[in-house]
Amino acid sequence: MDGIAAPAAVTTKRAIVDTLNELKVDYAFTLPGLGVTWMLDEFYQTRKQLRVILARGEQVASIMAQVVGRLTGKPGVYMGQGPFASTTGAFGILEAYFAGSPMLVLTDTSCYDGFGMYGVYQTMTGDYGAADVRAVMKTMTKSTYYATEPHEAVYAIQQAYKQASLPRQGPAAVVLKSPIIRREMPQQSRVQLYPAQGYQAVAMPRPDPQAVEALANMLADAQRPVLIVGNGMQNPRGRKLVAQLAEKFGLAVATSYNAKGVVDETSAISVGMLGTWGMKSANAAVKAADTLVVIGASLGADYIRFRDPDFIKPGVQRIAHIDVDPRNAGWVYPVDLAICADGGDAIEALLQHDLGAGLRQARLDWIADVQAAHPVFDQPTRAAEGMVHNAEVIEVLDAFLTPDDMLTLDAGTNRIWATTTLKLRTPGQLVVPGGIGGMGWGAPAAAAVKLVHPEKNVVCLTGDGGFAMTMNVMATCVQENLPITVVVANNSGLGMVRDNLKDRRIAVDFSPTDFAQIARGMGCRGVNANTPEQLAAALKEARGSGIPTVIDVAVDPDSSHVGVSDY
Numbered sequence: 006m007d008g009i010a011a012p013a014a015v016t017t018k019r020a021i022v023d024t025l026n027e028l029k030v031d032y033a034f035t036l037p038g039l040g041v042t043w044m045l046d047e048f049y050q051t052r053k054q055l056r057v058i059l060a061r062g063e064q065v066a067s068i069m070a071q072v073v074g075r076l077t078g079k080p081g082v083y084m085g086q087g088p089f090a091s092t093t094g095a096f097g098i099l100e101a102y103f104a105g106s107p108m109l110v111l112t113d114t115s116c117y118d119g120f121g122m123y124g125v126y127q128t129m130t131g132d133y134g135a136a137d138v139r140a141v142m143k144t145m146t147k148s149t150y151y152a153t154e155p156h157e158a159v160y161a162i163q164q165a166y167k168q169a170s171l172p173r174q175g176p177a178a179v180v181l182k183s184p185i186i187r188r189e190m191p192q193q194s195r196v197q198l199y200p201a202q203g204y205q206a207v208a209m210p211r212p213d214p215q216a217v218e219a220l221a222n223m224l225a226d227a228q229r230p231v232l233i234v235g236n237g238m239q240n241p242r243g244r245k246l247v248a249q250l251a252e253k254f255g256l257a258v259a260t261s262y263n264a265k266g267v268v269d270e271t272s273a274i275s276v277g278m279l280g281t282w283g284m285k286s287a288n289a290a291v292k293a294a295d296t297l298v299v300i301g302a303s304l305g306a307d308y309i310r311f312r313d314p315d316f317i318k319p320g321v322q323r324i325a326h327i328d329v330d331p332r333n334a335g336w337v338y339p340v341d342l343a344i345c346a347d348g349g350d351a352i353e354a355l356l357q358h359d360l361g362a363g364l365r366q367a368r369l370d371w372i373a374d375v376q377a378a379h380p381v382f383d384q385p386t387r388a389a390e391g392m393v394h395n396a397e398v399i400e401v402l403d404a405f406l407t408p409d410d411m412l413t414l415d416a417g418t419n420r421i422w423a424t425t426t427l428k429l430r431t432p433g434q435l436v437v438p439g440g441i442g443g444m445g446w447g448a449p450a451a452a453a454v455k456l457v458h459p460e461k462n463v464v465c466l467t468g469d470g471g472f473a474m475t476m477n478v479m480a481t482c483v484q485e486n487l488p489i490t491v492v493v494a495n496n497s498g499l500g501m502v503r504d505n506l507k508d509r510r511i512a513v514d515f516s517p518t519d520f521a522q523i524a525r526g527m528g529c530r531g532v533n534a535n536t537p538e539q540l541a542a543a544l545k546e547a548r549g550s551g552i553p554t555v556i557d558v559a560v561d562p563d564s565s566h567v568g569v570s571d572y
C-alpha cells in the first residue's frame with residue numbers, strides 16, 4: 006500500500022483498520038478521543054478507500070453514520086471515545102436502534118494501561134469508580150461486543166458488522182479495552198482468525214408458499230384492501246415492488262412515518278401517511294378497510310392512533326402481517342395470518358397469484374372517493390406582515406422538489422406541516438428521523454445524504470430550535486464539500502411545545518437569532534427570506550451555487566400545528 010512495507014508485527018489497530026477495509030467500509034465518522042486517537046494514524050494509509058470524516062461533535066458523527074447505514078443498507082461506522090460515544094454520541098445510535106438502521110459503533114473503555122480500576126477520570130471499564138460503557142451500549146444496540154484481547158477486536162468487528170447487517174437491521178457496538186489498541190497481535194495457534202467474508206453472507210429463508218397462497222385467498226375477494234407499509238419497505242427494491250403490487254390489483258397504500266413517500270403520494274393507489282401527524286385520507290382508509298396487509302411495519306402506536314378501538318379492528322377486519330422478524334408479526338394486534346419473510350420477497354411471491362384483479366377498478370374508485378373526501382389541508386393561509394406561514398413553506402417546497410432532490414426533516418411544528426400536507430411524488434425522496442425523532446437530526450442527516458448521493462440536490466427542513474443543536478455540521482459541509490441547503494423555519498422558539506401550551510407560555514421562546522449570519526461565519530452562504538417568493542428564489546439559487554447554504558425563513562409563530570394534525 007502506497008509503497009510502504011507492512012510492519013513485521015501487526016498491531017491491533019492495524020488489524021482493526023484491515024478488517025474495516027475487508028468489510029468494504031467506505032466512511033467512518035468520528036470526533037476522536039483516547040482509544041480512537043490511538044488508532045487514528047492507521048487510517049492514514051487507506052484514507053482513499055475508507056474516508057474518515059471529522060465531525061464537530063459526537064452527536065453529528067453518530068447521526069451521519071446512522072443515515073449512511075439507512076441509505077446504503079450497509080452499516081455506517083461511528084467511532085468515538087467511551088464517555089462521549091455513550092452520551093453525546095448516543096443520539097445517532099438510538100435513532101438507528103429504533104429506526105432499524107445498520108450501524109457499527111467502535112468505542113473503548115477509555116482507560117490507560119493498568120489504570121482501569123483506579124477511578125481515573127473518563128474511565129468506562131465498569132469497575133469501582135468508573136462508569137460502564139458496555140452497560141450503556143447494551144441498552145441501545147442489537148449486541149455489544151467487548152474485546153479484551155487483540156484477536157477479539159478483529160472477531161468482534163466481524164460479528165458486530167454481521168449483527169448490524171442482518172434483519173431487522175440496527176446498531177451493534179464493539180467496546181475495545183483501550184490498552185489492546187496499540188498492542189501487537191500475539192502469534193497464536195489456538196485462537197484462529199478467518200477472513201470476514203465467510204461470516205457475513207447468509208441466505209435468508211424464502212416466504213412459505215402455503216402462507217402466501219392463504220394471503221392471496223384472503224385478498225382475492227377483498228373490496229377495500231389496504232396495505233400498511235412500513236420501514237422495512239423503505240429501500241429501492243421494496244418501493245418498486247409495493248407500487249407494482251398495489252397498481253396491479255388496486256390496493257390502497259397507507260404508510261408509517263418512516264415509510265412516508267414509499268410510493269408516489271399523488272398516485273391513484275396512495276392514501277398517504279398514517280397517524281395523528283399523518284394524513285386524514287390514510288386514517289380514513291384504514292378505518293374503512295375490510296382487509297389489512299401490514300408489510301414491514303411494526304405498527305408503532307404513534308401512527309396507529311394509539312390503538313384507538315375504532316381504528317384497526319381485529320376480528321372485524323381481516324389482518325395479515327408480513328415481517329422479517331417473526332416477533333413483529335402479531336406483536337401489537339392479533340392477526341389472522343402472520344408471515345415471516347422479507348417484504349420484497351413476499352410481494353414477489355404474491356405477484357404470482359390473482360389478488361382479485363377483477364375488483365381492481367372498484368377498489369381504485371373507492372380509493373379515489375377516500376382521497377376526495379379527505380383532501381390535504383387547503384385552508385387559505387395568512388402570515389403576519391414580513392413573515393411566512395408554515396403552510397407556505399410546504400407549498401414552496403412542493404413546487405420546488407423534483408426527482409433530483411432529496412429532503413430531510415427534523416422535529417417540531419415545521420415537520421408536522423410537512424408530514425400532514427406535503428405529498429411526495431418521488432419515492433424514496435424523503436429521509437426522516439423516525440426512530441427517536443430528535444431535534445437536531447435533520448441537518449447532519451442532509452450532509453450524510455449528500456455524501457451518499459452527491460448527484461442529488463439535498464434540502465433539509467428544520468426548526469430554529471433543532472438547527473441550533475447541530476448547526477456545526479455546516480462547517481463539516483464546507484470542509485467535506487457537501488453543498489446542502491438547510492431551510493430554517495425560524496419562529497423564535499419551540500413551536501410545537503408553544504402550540505401545546507397555548508396561553509400559559511413558559512420556557513418556549515428564544516432570543517432572536519439570525520442563522521444566515523451564523524452560516525456566513527462558517528463559510529456557507531446565508532440568506533434571509535421573509536416571503537414565500539424569497540424562499541423559492543433562495544432555494545433555486547442554492548441548488549445552483551455548489552456551496553452549503555442556510556436559508557433563515559421568518560416563520561410566523563402563530564402558524565401552529567394544532568389545526569393541521571388529525572386529532
Ligand SMILES: Cc1ncc(C[n+]2csc(CCOP(=O)(O)OP(=O)(O)O)c2C)c(N)n1
Pocket residue numbers: 416417418419420442443444445467468469470471472494496498499500501502
Ligand atoms: C432533542 C430533542 N429534545 C426535545 C424534543 C421534544 N420536542 C419535539 S418538537 C420540539 C420543538 C421544536 O422546536 P423547533 O425545532 O424550533 O421547531 P418548531 O416546532 O418551532 O417548528 C421539542 C422540544 C425532541 N424531539 N428532540
Ligand SMILES: [Mg+2]
Pocket residue numbers: 417468469470494495496497498499500
Ligand atoms: Mg422553532
